[in-house]
Ligand SMILES: *[C@@H]1O[C@H](CO)[C@@H](O)[C@H](O)[C@H]1NC(C)=O
């Protein structure tokens with residue numbers, strides 16, 4: 001597989017924290033801007049950020065037609081900066097990472113602002129990245145007005161919009177597609193068509209020519225008017241660097257200046273099936289929850305400057321009602337593991353339980369020693385009895401947390417298997433938690449746990465997890481109890497592997513794990529099991545052996561901590577017992593080698609808490625595998641899904657631009673979970689496992705003048721790695737809707753259709769695309785239905801009744817490249833023909849229409865004229881597109897440099913890179 005394009009590129013970022021932005025009225029509150037810890041103290045940066053956010057809030061309000069602005073923004077200042085009272089000091093139990101992250105530039109990596117990791121159209125990204133050098137330079141950084149750029153990134157991050165400037169790449173040449181065929185001309189990719197500018201070869205500084213494939217040569221660009229003379233007002237996702245830009249494109253606009261250009265082959269059109277940015281925003285919950293405000297509303301955000309100390313304050317709350325009888329032992333072992341190895345030193349931990357009433361079992365205790373941990377573990381409950389008053393338990397934790405001075409940001413982790421049946425009820429005590437900013441995480445144990453858990457966690461900004469007690473060999477109890485604590489220090493716990501083991505007496509169980517070059521600090525291998533005595537846990541790595549034999553004094557967990565920084569490589573684990581059978585969960589985790597290290601991580605991206613299948617609804621799952629800022633490709637990624645009735649299934653996630661996956665090789669791996677892969681409604685727990693043996697990272701290459709323009713990225717092999725991540729609980733409804741009959745499922749739409757070759761002599765065209773499957777992305781399809789029309793809308797809305805081109809292609813395996821040469825019968829000059837393709841399956845179900853490409857007979861003399869005739873000097877003779885813009889922010893940077901260099905009569909080749 002080769003790199004085709006990147007949606008956006010991730011820099012640094014240790015984890016994907018749960019964003020707690022909320023929308024009250026028209027205002028976004030609790031938008032978190034983080035200033036990276038390694039940024040040198042500089043108060044000027046903070047005032048630049050404040051002015052920037054105030055300006056961006058106004059621009060966002062205008063661009064969103066008076067719907068959205070920033071109402072409350074928190075800027076988190078590094079702890080090392082001196083504080084003379086100008087920053088509010090707060091403490092938090094978990095390290096929530098910023099929505100907007102300000103970071104130092106990285107040497108040899110371009111400082112483009114970007115929004116990281118966009119899984120699909122309408123699904124938001126993970127965070128927004130800006131660098132300090134860009135913030136200090138402001139408009140001179142070459143990206144245009146930075147407040148406008150922030151609105152652009154917000155479009156990616158919040159609403160899942162894609163770029164409208166040319167970033168889509170040709171499947172074969174990897175060159176960026178900058179033009180499309182329209183009415184005999186090559187039109188620049190742009191939204192809207194009401195943007196004026198110049199088409200020219202920026203390397204030769206002359207008019208553009210056609211290349212051997214009949215398309216504009218790769219150095220041919222469109223330079224829009226972007227300065228004070230610019231008149232274009234849209235679009236935000238396309239031309240944010242043009243001074244006059246203030247609006248998103250809208251399909252329904254009656255004003256040509258904001259009218260969406262659905263013909264342009266850009267990522268937004270490809271992935272959002274030709275819909276405009278505004279169409280996508282209108283489908284977002286934010287839009288549905290608001291109505292436009294007054295144009296004169298005050299949009300100035302309240303900006304809070306905070307210094308945050310990460311000091312965990314956790315109350316572990318365990319259900320000890322009668323029904324917990326069968327699970328209390330396992331819960332105790334898993335919580336013992338959490339207390340002994342996961343929660344960092346200096347954290348405060350308390351333990352409470354509930355049945356008819358709440359009981360405080362251990363007061364909030366600061367962990368400073370091994371004996372603090374032992375004494376906490378000793379107080380975990382072991383007996384069960386009585387009814388279930390969840391509210392009473394929460395109240396007990398709440399009152400105990402109040403004894404600490406800092407309450408906001410403390411955490412209650414509730415584990416329960418039942419429904420509340422005695423007051424006080426959750427509803428009664430919840431206002432106390434939300435009022436004090438206490439976060440409630442929940443673990444639903446088994447199929448009878450209260451349905452409300454998911455929702456109440458969400459209301460407090462917490463997460464919910466699920467452990468299916470019916471699933472054989474499940475690791476999810478230990479996984480889920482560890483999960484909320486993995487980011488309770490500045491250096492997050494990175495999980496390498498978890499697996500369940502069952503070993504008979506005297507047998508030796510063997511497994512292994514790998515340490516890659518990004519992790520190795522505080523590496524722990526542990527077995528959570530009921531009887532630890534006589535368990536022999538041995539680890540071997542080259543000449544080294546680490547061993548631990550359980551004793552009668554050990555409880556619930558046995559572990560080995562590898563001293564110092566664990567060496568890179570493979571480690572073998574041997575597990576045995578001479579006296580009894582072992583059944584338990586082996587878990588292996590570590591931390592970043594250093595704070596500066598770009599860590600390899602897998603993160604499960606935005607998933608809906610509830611999936612209700614319908615005839616049209618698909619259930620996509622996305623995981624991002626990144627090493628710092630760089631997408632990891634060729635990784636093996638799978639999801640293990642466990643449901644309430646104890647069934648488990650495994651699904652492969654792919655990064656192949658078909659099915660649920662919208663971009664090839666961008667480090668985002670996806671799959672659909674089809675109803676036939678499930679066997680029950682209700683809660684699911686999903687564990688994502690990734691391993692890399694032939695994996696590579698995609699490294700952005702900073703090119704110096706004269707190097708190969710097409711070489712924007714380079715694949716670089718990386719060593720083997722293993723990672724595991726847990727998704728939050730998902731509840732499934734109506735899985736039976738399709739009656740498990742996958743015959744009804746049609747192929748996925750093709751999102752990768754492109755025109756790859758044109759013969760202007762005989763008007764034959766070659767189109768290529770990636771094959772999709774018989775059922776979405778699985779199995780070979782049966783055929784293709786190719787349609788064309790000279791009316792874009794007709795093709796889009798009524799493909800059935802448009803002309804066909806009989807191709808007779810036998811579809812290849814999903815993901816393989818299909819190529820087809822065609823000719824339009826009776827092709828007319830001055831007409832544009834639109835072409836799309838759909839895959840057809842063995843039941844004659846047709847997939848949704850692909851992205852649409854256009855062809856026309858080239859009759860624009862500009863592209864044929866002899867170079868010498870038209871060239872006088874430089875830009876002056878280049879073709880002026882009456883209407884156009886498209887090349888975005890990147891091109892702008894290049895242009896700034898370009899124009900400067902032209903004055904020196906030297907033309908550089910500059911990088912061209914997605915923002
Ligand atoms: C409360 O938090 C502040 C700042 O995080 C800290 O200075 C103070 O010592 C904390 N108080 C307690 C009792 O932990």
Ligand SMILES: *[C@@H]1O[C@H](CO)[C@@H](O)[C@H](O)[C@H]1NC(C)=O
Nearest residue numbers: 251252253275276278279282
């Ligand atoms: C355009 O506007 C019409 C009339 O208000 C509406 O019916 C239609 O759904 C709109 N289309 C889009 C794409 O929003």
Ligand SMILES: *[C@@H]1O[C@H](CO)[C@@H](O)[C@H](O)[C@H]1NC(C)=O
Nearest residue numbers: 395399402424428429430432
């Ligand atoms: C909420 O907290 C207050 C103050 O601690 C307490 O008096 C009250 O009983 C709590 N509310 C409930 C419903 O527990």
Ligand SMILES: *[C@@H]1O[C@H](CO)[C@@H](O)[C@H](O)[C@H]1NC(C)=O
Nearest residue numbers: 471472473474500501502503
């Ligand atoms: C559970 O794990 C054991 C080995 O540890 C294996 O033999 C058994 O097949 C597994 N059972 C299931 C249902 O996966």
Ligand SMILES: *[C@@H]1O[C@H](CO)[C@@H](O)[C@H](O)[C@H]1NC(C)=O
Nearest residue numbers: 508536537538549574575576
């Ligand atoms: C523990 O297991 C390892 C590996 O199986 C073995 O080499 C070692 O002798 C065992 N130790 C004891 C004390 O049994």
Ligand SMILES: *[C@@H]1O[C@H](CO)[C@@H](O)[C@H](O)[C@H]1NC(C)=O
Nearest residue numbers: 173174706707708709710711
């Ligand atoms: C530029 O890249 C293309 C495609 O990767 C390659 O075929 C060509 O040889 C390269 N040219 C130079 C000068 O490196």
Ligand SMILES: *[C@@H]1O[C@H](CO)[C@@H](O)[C@H](O)[C@H]1NC(C)=O
Nearest residue numbers: 779780781811812813814816
């Ligand atoms: C699917 O297509 C590939 C060619 O791409 C072919 O080798 C394979 O046999 C086909 N599979 C089936 C089940 O027809």
